[in-house]
Amino acid sequence: DVKVTQSSRYLVKRTGEKVxxxxxxxxxxxxxFWYRQDPxxxxxxxxxxxxxxxxxxxxxxxxxxxxxxxKERFSLILESASTNQTSMYLCASSQPxxxxxxxxxxxxxxxx
Amino acid sequence: xxxxxxxxxxxxxPEGATVAFNCTYSNxxxxxxFWYRQDCxxxxxxxxxxxxxxxxxxxxxxxxxxxxxxxxxxxxxxKLSDSATYLCAVNxxxxxxxxxTFGGGTRVLVKP
Numbered sequence: 001d002v003k004v005t006q007s008s009r010y011l012v013k014r015t016g017e018k019v020x021x022x023x024x025x026x027x028x029x030x031x032x033f034w035y036r037q038d039p040x041x042x043x044x045x046x047x048x049x050x051x052x053x054x055x056x057x058x059x060x061x062x063x064x065x066x067x068x069x070x071k072e073r074f075s076l077i078l079e080s081a082s083t084n085q086t087s088m089y090l091c092a093s094s095q096p097x098x099x100x101x102x103x104x105x106x107x108x109x110x111x112x
Numbered sequence: 113x114x115x116x117x118x119x120x121x122x123x124x125x126p127e128g129a130t131v132a133f134n135c136t137y138s139n140x141x142x143x144x145x146f147w148y149r150q151d152c153x154x155x156x157x158x159x160x161x162x163x164x165x166x167x168x169x170x171x172x173x174x175x176x177x178x179x180x181x182x183x184x185x186x187x188x189x190x191k192l193s194d195s196a197t198y199l200c201a202v203n204x205x206x207x208x209x210x211x212x213t214f215g216g217g218t219r220v221l222v223k224p
Binding site: 035040041043048058090094096098099100101102 | 120146156157158161201203211212214215217
């Protein structure tokens with residue numbers, strides 16, 4: 001069965017802190033994605049990776065960076081958290097041969 | 113105009129009734145279409161892919177109208193458990209890595 005896990009379900013951080021969100025998939029998928037989901041704005045792509053050490057900016061990359069050192073793991077980094085980064089963060093993965101994306105359970109981040 | 117648009121709803125549906133809603137997309141070259149279901153405070157899960165000929169999965173029917181650039185989802189004999197937000201997703205044309213653009217979601221509330 002397809003499985004994508006995220007390191008935390010809920011996270012509270014202070015403004016200016018460096019925040020790491022981790023995502024692990026066990027399906028040997030090449031593609032991995034980070035989205036944020038906000039009411040009224042839907043799912044917006046932050047970054048995606050199509051291979052180890054390969055990454056590409058999505059629609060809203062500002063204030064974020066990513067790391068993919070191993071195929072199964074994709075990390076999202078908030079270099080200096082700000083209150084406008086309070087959101088639900090969702091990780092997803094997919095195979096290149098199909099566009100179906102499988103999502104992790106999400107991390108609700110609150111930045112105070 | 114947004115790339116993918118949905119009526120946010122909510123669609124209030126009596127149990128046992130039929131409900132249908134659409135998702136419009138702006139890029140006529142889009143080739144792949146999906147419906148995802150998202151329960152409250154949970155991750156999106158693939159409901160069904162949408163094929164050119166339309167497809168049916170039990171009480172759910174998805175259709176594609178290329179001429180008018182929309183996809184539709186119809187739910188027959190609505191159950192209380194069908195209450196959720198339904199997200200449509202469309203592939204990003206000429207984009208590497210099988211990226212999808214998601215609509216903002218249509219909320220469906222099935223009531224006894």
